Amino acid sequence: MTIKKRTLKDHLDTPMVLIDLDRLEKNIGRLAEWAKANGKNVRPHIKTHKVPEIADLQLKAGAVGITCAKIGEAEVMIEKSRADDIFIAYQIVGEEKIRRLLRLAGHPRLKRLSVGADSIEVAQPLSDAARRRGMKLPVIIKTDVGYPRTGVPSGKPTLELARKISRMPGLTIAGLYAYEGQVFEATTSADMRRLAAEGAGRLLSTVDLLRADGIPVETVSLGATPSSRFTVKIPGITELRCGTYIFNDQMQIRYGSAKEEDCALTILTMVISVPARDRAVIDAGSKTITSERSSEFGVFGLVPGRPDLCFTNATEEHGMIHVTSPRRRPKVGDRLEIIPNHVCPVMNLHDEVVAVRDGRVEAVWAVAARGKIR
Numbered sequence: 308m309t310i311k312k313r314t315l316k317d318h319l320d321t322p323m324v325l326i327d328l329d330r331l332e333k334n335i336g337r338l339a340e341w342a343k344a345n346g347k348n349v350r351p352h353i354k355t356h357k358v359p360e361i362a363d364l365q366l367k368a369g370a371v372g373i374t375c376a377k378i379g380e381a382e383v384m385i386e387k388s389r390a391d392d393i394f395i396a397y398q399i400v401g402e403e404k405i406r407r408l409l410r411l412a413g414h415p416r417l418k419r420l421s422v423g424a425d426s427i428e429v430a431q432p433l434s435d436a437a438r439r440r441g442m443k444l445p446v447i448i449k450t451d452v453g454y455p456r457t458g459v460p461s462g463k464p465t466l467e468l469a470r471k472i473s474r475m476p477g478l479t480i481a482g483l484y485a486y487e488g489q490v491f492e493a494t495t496s497a498d499m500r501r502l503a504a505e506g507a508g509r510l511l512s513t514v515d516l517l518r519a520d521g522i523p524v525e526t527v528s529l530g531a532t533p534s535s536r537f538t539v540k541i542p543g544i545t546e547l548r549c550g551t552y553i554f555n556d557q558m559q560i561r562y563g564s565a566k567e568e569d570c571a572l573t574i575l576t577m578v579i580s581v582p583a584r585d586r587a588v589i590d591a592g593s594k595t596i597t598s599e600r601s602s603e604f605g606v607f608g609l610v611p612g613r614p615d616l617c618f619t620n621a622t623e624e625h626g627m628i629h630v631t632s633p634r635r636r637p638k639v640g641d642r643l644e645i646i647p648n649h650v651c652p653v654m655n656l657h658d659e660v661v662a663v664r665d666g667r668v669e670a671v672w673a674v675a676a677r678g679k680i681r
């Protein structure tokens with residue numbers, strides 16, 4: 308079914324992902340303003356939205372480029388968005404991927420492609436392949452500043468890796484980056500500030516080590532949305548790679564970095580059954596909204612403005628809403644909007660999303676980089 312512009316939101320088929328354009332623009336503008344006021348660059352992570360049109364809105368608001376996780380995402384963005392400076396914040400391993408990476412780096416519209424690396428094993432084959440093609444690939448070293456995922460430990464191990472990479476003929480060191488995921492452990496705003504400062508401190512002292520050794524470090528990049536209000540003010544950090552800030556979600560509400568009215572993405576659903584006084588069932592289950600964080604939060608999403616409705620259970624095609632005040636219980640045919648727990652994997656489930664302003668459809672966007680896992 309094609310969705311016509313100006314269609315009333317209330318006439319849309321369900322379930323449907325809605326993007327509130329006023330809120331989206333506010334979220335883009337807020338980070339852009341913070342960054343401008345503090346002399347930082349924004350290089351948003353597009354893994355959250357995967358929509359070229361949204362990347363273009365971020366670039367129009369001043370983003371210096373975009374961040375992608377996968378080459379496939381970058382391949383879509385170079386063809387369908389205006390992005391011409393892409394950082395792949397991921398370890399590219401294996402011949403086939405390196406071939407695709409270097410082909411992308413030579414794309415006529417691309418001004419710069421940089422890539423992450425956190426070991427010699429990742430960096431050496433990149434250098435070898437780039438050298439064979441007479442290229443020098445900018446590498447940003449992934450440093451572990453306290454979140455146990457990827458990254459060479461901060462401090463001396465990063466310096467040692469940087470020394471080796473600086474001698475590789477096919478690579479240039481463009482900077483350091485980290486993902487400070489430990490901020491998700493914060494339980495108070497003071498805690499969040501402390502964890503953000505500690506993570507940034509580890510990155511910045513590592514930058515000092517490299518510079519003292521004569522290795523130039525241009526980009527000093529951190530990522531996480533919930534701590535960005537603190538990170539943006541830390542001198543020495545040059546770039547923010549936030550992704551989730553574009554929509555926000557229940558996770559961001561719980562971490563104090565957003566309110567319900569900052570959430571730009573909702574899932575429009577329909578009540579399809581009210582089989583008990585305390586239960587309504589909607590047409591969106593885990594295939595629409597995922598099960599992300601449901602065991603931690605006890606719900607699969609939030610019904611904005613309706614604390615009496617708790618989305619406590621889901622199977623693939625059904626969402627079970629526990630009704631705590633039966634007199635206000637929804638009826639079959641009612642529409643409910645849901646703020647998901649975590650937006651990024653929700654976008655990955657949908658072919659298209661509907662951009663809405665003042666209750667009417669303004670655009671339908673293909674989630675063009677969805678499913679690009681390679």
Ligand SMILES: Cc1ncc(COP(=O)(O)O)c(C=O)c1O
Pocket residue numbers: 352355374396485486529530531532533548549550551552
């Ligand atoms: C490497 C990297 N950079 C940036 C981000 C964006 O973080 P957030 O979604 O908290 O804004 C992520 C998210 O996982 C990431 O893995």
